[in-house]
Each structure stands twice: as structure tokens, then as C-alpha cells.
Amino acid sequence: MLSLSAAELLHLKQMIELRRPGYGLPRPLYHDDLLYRAEMDGIWRAGWLFAGHSCQIPNPGDYFLYEVDGDSIIIVRGKEGQVQALYNVCRHRGSLICEATEGHVKRFICPYHQWTYDIDGKLLLWRGMQEGLDKSQLGLHRAHAREVEGMIFVSLAQDPPDFTPAYETIEPVIKPQGLQRAKVARLMDFDVHSNWKLVWENNRECYHCNVNHPQYTKANFDHYNADDTIERVAQQLAMVTARSEAKWTEQGLAVTRTEAGLTEFPDPEHDIWYSANRTPLVDGWVSESLDGKQVAPLMGDYTDPDVGTVRVRMLPNFWNHSSCDHSVAVRLTPNGLYHTQIRMIWLVDEKAEEGKDYDLEKLLPFWLWTAEQDWQICVNQQKGVNSHAYVPGPLSTYKEYNLDRFLRWYLKQMTAAIG
Amino acid sequence: MLSLSAAELLHLKQMIELRRPGYGLPRPLYHDDLLYRAEMDGIWRAGWLFAGHSCQIPNPGDYFLYEVDGDSIIIVRGKEGQVQALYNVCRHRGSLICEATEGHVKRFICPYHQWTYDIDGKLLLWRGMQEGLDKSQLGLHRAHAREVEGMIFVSLAQDPPDFTPAYETIEPVIKPQGLQRAKVARLMDFDVHSNWKLVWENNRECYHCNVNHPQYTKANFDHYNADDTIERVAQQLAMVTARSEAKWTEQGLAVTRTEAGLTEFPDPEHDIWYSANRTPLVDGWVSESLDGKQVAPLMGDYTDPDVGTVRVRMLPNFWNHSSCDHSVAVRLTPNGLYHTQIRMIWLVDEKAEEGKDYDLEKLLPFWLWTAEQDWQICVNQQKGVNSHAYVPGPLSTYKEYNLDRFLRWYLKQMTAAIG
């Protein structure tokens, strides 16, 4: 953890006690350098982070890099086929070992003095070093890594929280999607000029969807809330739910969200930082595409396109939306107080061929446009909360209950971190 | 105000006591981050700032934005035709409301969740919010706004200084210029790599004019000083003054500056941060243009081009030079310790047509070149005061008396702010 003076600790404690229940976060929480450093320690180097997909590294020695707050992590498939997270830092003088952001190696050879490690991080060779040093103590540092059906999560914590409940929640829901038998159709990186918390706040409510997301709202029910779900919509939802439940039971798929409005998430009181559910799409839509039609071959175990949509979320850096034919992951990484690096990864079935089985012009727009609409909102809100005149307003209990949950989760984490 | 620790306060106090009377500012006053923050609070969010011209927003709902130290201010003409300053920050989650830097609105609608305000800032609509909240408390935050004959000033202070003396000083001098019946001929923005105080120091002396401003010195008398006003120049000045006084009395214009050298300004001992005067131009010049000839139709109440030049100044961010046919405003805005955003606005009579009644190639160069000469000087001085070897030198009592007044005004403001 950070080593902080008593005055610094007091400063942080006072800051995270500023929030008025039911309102947004006060201005200092978006502007304080020390708080940012405490977030990096207390949240980002404490919890589990989505790094990428297992299908990006199919064979032993395949790797990609993930950089978080100055730490370059090598996500590499090991000798036994296991997924591992190794720090990309030579144990000799600290040089980066892998310079390319992805690739395949037989062994890791530091370009500086050629200290050589096997793909599991064990130090094999160090020409020119004297006797009396213990090579076995100088393997590459490891971070924790877990896989859930082809999604790779890492933790930079010494003692990360138990991953089992997250695994058990997510695995049965996502399993039929077959992410381990997928391939990357497109990967995009965005530098969004916004604090990472604003990106989550935006994600945790659909109050903004009606006007801002014309594509998204055509396909989904969750922008309707208890207070504005008109009779016609309620009937539609009941109808598709009933139909889906019947069909999905046949296919072994459980409908886990059958109401309008966003699934409640997170649950700070019960330490729930992970979530997954399957929910129907609007009648006539089988994919989150511009026209609702299928845009790629069926993925995984699906035999029928009418599988609704699967959503997975994990704090602090991940959400995923999957249709019958494609899956879109979003990975957040803070890059200073005012920037968030965002990676989006579109997956399709591993056997699908671009140009033949799918076209990017049809595959990408639904989530790309929706995402870019959100990034613009976040940039705009960042500018607003920069103002000395910004004071948090009241949150809608109908439409922003998940945002409130996120803020409570955040403050609980920070309270625990600062101790 | 800033909340500062005792050690920080002491640090600031010691810094502003460093100046030796009659000399420039010591190095730390151009380099200290904490001092910069104190300046933002104690000067920039305390006094009155020029924002722009009334003619930029002729009709109710017309607006432009002015951004100061992270605060985006909407300068908008209200329902009753009044000029207002509203913070561009939604009272819900803090998003910017207006993204375009100027425009016309019927109502302000936040793009995030469509909270809707009237053009006077009153909250009208907030779909989706629960009962029990008081909408009347959630109008847009307001800053203070005042108009002087078409020039708009705002204050971000809670209790700004009395504007009346400034109004009464400036209004009679500028009134015949008719800035309310003007239009923008050109607007330019500059990012000058220099501390804002250096820009003012440059403005407050004409010691540098002879060599650096070949255009300016042809038209004006004020680069001469008591110590170097030769007999020939003194006679010229007496002659044009006598002639002008006669003519201007007929037109109801008062000559308020008839000596060589810069008008004394500011006056820290009497808290004078505003000033205006009319002064003759060199014989044969009727406009601050490259050849002294008129470059646009007469403005305002003028019936004869021989009206000399009107100057208006207001600390901390404004000066204006007006000839019979055009008016040039300069607006300063600090952007960090080492940058000053500068906007220049050229006005001409509202009925003048570009290409027919005036050409920008003739209208702009006099002040554009003079300004750019000054910006270059400021950049150069910034580099010099960065040096550890910089120590302030003596100021010329003949030529830098106003610079000395500015420094005393600055230190007095800061002393008051730090308390």
C-alpha cells in the first residue's frame, strides 16, 4: 500500500466522507492526485482485472501485454497450456523483456543482457554473473491469473479476493457462448479524456439511453424503468420472456433477467463486484446489430439465434455484451486522473471468415457507435465536474440506483483501503 | 477560498514579501504552483473579468462561452434582454450543457439526461426524478454580470467588488464609440507561453515600444516619456491637443489625457483597477491603422474621424483601444503558470459590410502586429525568468512607473487574499 503521512491519510478520509447519500460524488473526488494514487493501490492493484481473451494466445509461448499504471504484464500461455501473468521486468536491471505488444516466444530473452527465462518465468541463463547468487530466486515476478470460459482475469494484489464466487456466477451463464472457440474480429483502443469513475457511472444507468443511444434502445428493454414502462412495453417484455423461456429451456439456457430496467449491480453490502445474466432482446431482434439480424455465424453451443443477450460485468474494469453471433468486451484502464484507456474486442466464432461469413461494416457499428456516444458523454461530464461551480445533484431512485450502488461500492473500497 | 495549511500560508506570505521596492518580482512568483492557485482564487475568482461584447449576443437565447480556470461560463441574453452569466454545469450530474462555444438556444437542455432549463437558468423539466426534491433549488448557478456600453464583465466571486466606480469612469468615455451598435469583424485566439503577470507587465510600460513597435510608435505619443520628450514632440503634442480640444468640445468629447507618457494606472493605494481616457493621435492620423487613414465607417456617435483614441483598461484581464472607425478588445485568461490564453476582438460599425466598407487586410495589421510583437517579448521573458540566475533588476522611474503600480496592485491583492 501507499505509505502516507498522517496528514495525507486524514485528507483522504475527509474526502471520501464528503458524499451526501443519494447524490453524486463531490468535486474533489475527481481532481485529487493523492486520491488517484490511493485508487490505484486500493482498487486497481487490489481487485481482479480483465486482461483479454484466451483465444488471443492459443498456444504455449503466445503472449500479449497489458499495461496498468506503469506495470507491463505479460499474459502468456505456459508450458502446460495454463494462462499466466508475468511482470515484464527483467530481474537483473529492470529492463522490459518483451517490447512487442503481442507475439510468440520460445523463451523470454531480455534484450539488454540476455538473461533468459522459460515461458513460465523461470530464470534459465545469465552468462557473466558471479558464483554465489541464487538463480532460483530470480524468476519473473508473477501476478495472479484466472480464466473463465476464455476470459482472462489478472490481479496485481498480493492476496487478491477469492475469485470462486465470480467464477461460479459467470461460468454457467457465459458457457454456451463458446468464447474459448472464438477469434478476434476486431480490437480497438480509445483514449477517453475522462476519469475512470465517470465511465462507470455512465455505464451504470440507462437514464441517458433514450436520447443518446438510438441504436441500443431499439434492441433492448433495459432503458425502460419501473416509472416509465408503459403497458404496451410491459406486454412485449412478458411475451418475449415467455417465448424465450420456453425455447431456452430446451437449449439449456436460463433466462436470468426478465424485468425492465437494469439488473441491480454491484451490491456493495454483500461485496458483489461481478455479475452475469441472459436477457431477451426486443421481438424480432436476434443480435445487437443495427437491424437486429444475425451478422456472423452462431457461436459456441447455440443452435438457434434466438438466445437474447448475455451480459457480464466485473468491477473495476470490465463488461461484455454477447449475442448469438458475436461478443463484445470492454476493458477500462485508468491513465491518470483525466484519462481512461478503453479497449474494445469483438469476437466471432473461430471458424468464421471475414468477407465470407461476416463483414466488419455490419458487425461493428451497433456497439462501436453506442460506445462512442458514451465516451463523448464522459468527456463532456469531465469538463463539467472540472468547474468550481459543480456540486453533485440528486440521483434518480428510479433510474440511477445502480450508479448509486457503484458509488457506494467505490467508497467502501476506498474506506477499506485507507483503513 | 483555498483551504491551506498553516505551512502553505506561511510559504505564500513569505513569497509575496520577497519583492524589493522599485524592482521586478522575484523568481518564485513566476514558478510556484500554490501561488498560482492562490492567484486564481484571490484575483481571478475575486474581481471583474471582461467576457466579450454585447453585440455578440443580440437576441434572447444567444450565448457564447467563456472558460476561466476550468469554469465554463455561459454568457447568455435572457428573456428580458438582460445579459447573464450562468455556469455551464448541469445541476444533476455536472455535465456541460452547452458544447458549442457559441450559438442560440430556446432552452438549455443537458445532453446527458435532458434536464431542461429556461434561458434564465430556471430548471423546468427533469423527467424520471422522484417526488420530494425541490426543483426550485436546482437552477443553474449564476455568476455576476455587468454591461458597460456593450462590453460585458463577469465576476465569479460570491461578493464581487462594487462595479459602480468602474462603470462611472468608463461609461462617459466610451459611450460615443457606440459599441452596442457594433459587430465583430474578427476574433482571434492566441496561446502565449508566458505567465499572465508578464503579459500585464509588458502592457504597463512603453519603454519597449521604440524598437519593438514600429507601427504603434508612428501613431501615438505615449511612448515618449518625461525624460525623452524633445521640444519638437512636445510642440506637436500641444498643437494636436489644442486643436482636438476645440473640435471635441463641439462634439461633446472630452480630452482626458494630454501629456506624453502612459496614463498612470492602476492605482493600488486607492483601489483603482479600471481606467478610461481619450487621447490625441499624432497629427495626420485618424485611426490606429498602418497609414493612419480611416479603415472602416465611423462608429457610434462620431461625425468626424478626428476623435483621437479611446483606451479602456480593467484588471486583471482587459484592455481596449478604439479609433473613430474600429475598436480592439484584448482579453487575458491564465491557463496554468506558463500559459496565457489571449483573445482579440475587432469591432466595426454594425452596418459596415466586409469587402465593401472595410477590408480585414487594412483593419487588422496595426494591432495584430503590435500584439504579436508583445506576445513574442513575453515568451522570451518567460524563458529568462525561468533561469536560476534571474534576479529582478531596477525599474525605470521614468518609464516603468505603471509596471511598478501593477506589481504593487498585484501584491496588495494577494496579501488581502492570503489574509
Add this chain to the structure above:
Amino acid sequence: MLSLSAAELLHLKQMIELRRPGYGLPRPLYHDDLLYRAEMDGIWRAGWLFAGHSCQIPNPGDYFLYEVDGDSIIIVRGKEGQVQALYNVCRHRGSLICEATEGHVKRFICPYHQWTYDIDGKLLLWRGMQEGLDKSQLGLHRAHAREVEGMIFVSLAQDPPDFTPAYETIEPVIKPQGLQRAKVARLMDFDVHSNWKLVWENNRECYHCNVNHPQYTKANFDHYNADDTIERVAQQLAMVTARSEAKWTEQGLAVTRTEAGLTEFPDPEHDIWYSANRTPLVDGWVSESLDGKQVAPLMGDYTDPDVGTVRVRMLPNFWNHSSCDHSVAVRLTPNGLYHTQIRMIWLVDEKAEEGKDYDLEKLLPFWLWTAEQDWQICVNQQKGVNSHAYVPGPLSTYKEYNLDRFLRWYLKQMTAAIG
């Protein structure tokens, strides 16, 4: 020196005591802003810095600028032909006086208000200033300057360390090279995204040479170390040394390094921050060029190309490699924690003509490529030591003894500086 609070001093002291003997520097020493400021004061404004070559300013009034940590220094040849270092800061308001990075002046005239100094820095003219000020006290501030056979060193310290031992060590070794009768063939500036200490660490070992420097290792012996100098190499070295000693004795050149491995440097225990030696090249090589052949006319006193190579080093910012026909200087200047400005200067004999006597395509690559290989390594290491997982590893006693010496020298300097 820096004025530091007791807490800041303690913070620095604890940091520089973190190093484990025989290992690299701990992470905080590459990341701490306060430590960087202390380095600027305790090393960079304390010792002697290479600025450039005497042949860059052959005549009185010729000058070039050298900028270190915000201080622009004018290196100018004075009225008596002496080399001087003057601060490029007007004593009036602090403006830069010379804007061009090199040139010739008759007098220094400040562009702001035309205060005028002679080329020795004496204030001559200041029109417009009042009586009663002492002009003699307002000459340009001076830094210390010394010349060693055409190499110019400056010190920004008030009381710099005695330069005599450095002079006496370097002068006899470099004298035959004739750097005073040379000219600049090429000058290049690099912005290397790396802490300055990493650049020195890289310079102080050749452990990395075998794989990273294919050009360098062909020409030199010093990448071999006690532990890997095979019999064949030892014989070659003995042979060229014996032959060289015989020939060089005739020419009056001393062989001062005749063993494999890097010359021991620096020597922190004896405060040795300067070094120079002549050493043989590999048999068949007379110049550090790609093929070992001469690439320009003989320099200085040389009558035979077989003069080996002369190396000069001086902490904290300089090294030089000279062959019979050219000389390459490297000058380091920190530019913040994570950037080092590096200038390389190639010299050839003053009478040599480009295109006739030498071609840049043959002259430059050997050291340009070797340097760029090193800059890339440094950038890569910077990224690695940014990681929270970086911990310093053991240094090779065979191959990194000079790196260890550098680190001990650095810590000794900082300990003295912090007191």
C-alpha cells in the same frame, strides 16, 4: 541549495540509503520529483559540465547557447579571446538576451529594452534609467568556464570543485588529437525518454555490447572481460599492445590502457569524476568506422593512423571517443525525471572538406548506430523500472564493476548534497 523542510530532507535521506550494495538502484530513485530537484542542485549545478567545443566559437563575439534545467548559458569568446559562460538573462527584467542558439555579436543587446552589454558581460548602456543606480553591479551573471585542449567545460556552482586534477589527467592524453584545430562535421540532438542515470548506467558497462553493438564490438577489446577473454583474444590484445607501444613511443603517445575490459571509472572513494586513456583498436582497425578504415584526414599531431582510440569521460555529462581521423563527443542534459537531452558532435580536422576529404555516410554510422542502440536500451529500461514490480537485481562483478562505481559515486554526491 534547495530549501527543504525537515520532512523532505528525511524523505531524501531515507531514499538514498535504500540501495543494497552490489545491486541496482531501488525504484523510488528513478521516480521521485524531489530527488530530481536535489540532483539538479547537488550534481548538475555543483560539478563541471561539458558545453561544447572551442572550435564552435573561433572569434571574439562568437557564441552558442547551452540550456541546463531552465538556465540558458551563453558560451562566448570574449574580447581577449578567452572562453566565457554568461547567463542569458538580462539584469533588468530578466528577458533572454540571445534568442538564436548560436551566432556572432558585437555587443549583447537585450531585445526588450535594449540594455546593452559588451561581450564580456559588462553593462554599457541603459537608456531611460534614473540616476543613483550602480551600473557596475549589473553586468551579466557569470558561470565558471574552463578549456581543455578545445573542450569547453562550465560549472554553475558558486564554488565548483578544483578543475586542475581533471585538466592534468585529460590534457596530455587528448593533446595530440588537436581538437583546437578541428571543425564540426555534424551535430545531432536526441531526446531520449529515460532518466539520465540510466543513460550513465548503460555507458558504464559493456556487458550489453555483444548482442546490442555489432559495430562496436568489431573494433574494440573492452567488451571482453576477465571471465570471458579467451586465449586467442588475449594473444591478439598482447600483440597489438606490444606493436602499438613501440610505434606510439616514437610518436610520443602513451598507451594507458592495455587490458581487456572497461577502464575502472569513476572512483568514488578518491573523488575521481574524470578520466582519459588511449587504448589499441583491434588489429587492422585504425578508426572507429564501419570497416575500420580511415574516414577523414589525420587530426592534430598524428602522422600515422595507427593511434588506437582515445577516450575521455567526465561526470555527470560527458564522454568522447577519438580515432586518428575524427572525434565524437556526447553531452547529456537531464530534462525532467524521464527525459535526457543528448547532443553528439562529430569533429574532423579543420582543413578537411566535406565531399572531398570525408563523407558523412562513412563518418557517422559507427557511433550514430551504437548510440541509437543505447538510447533504445535506455528507453526500454525506463519502462521497466516504472513497474511496481521492479526490484533491483545483482550486478555482475565481472562486467558491471563500473556501473557499481557510478552508483556509489552518485549516492556519495547526493549524500553530500543533502548533508
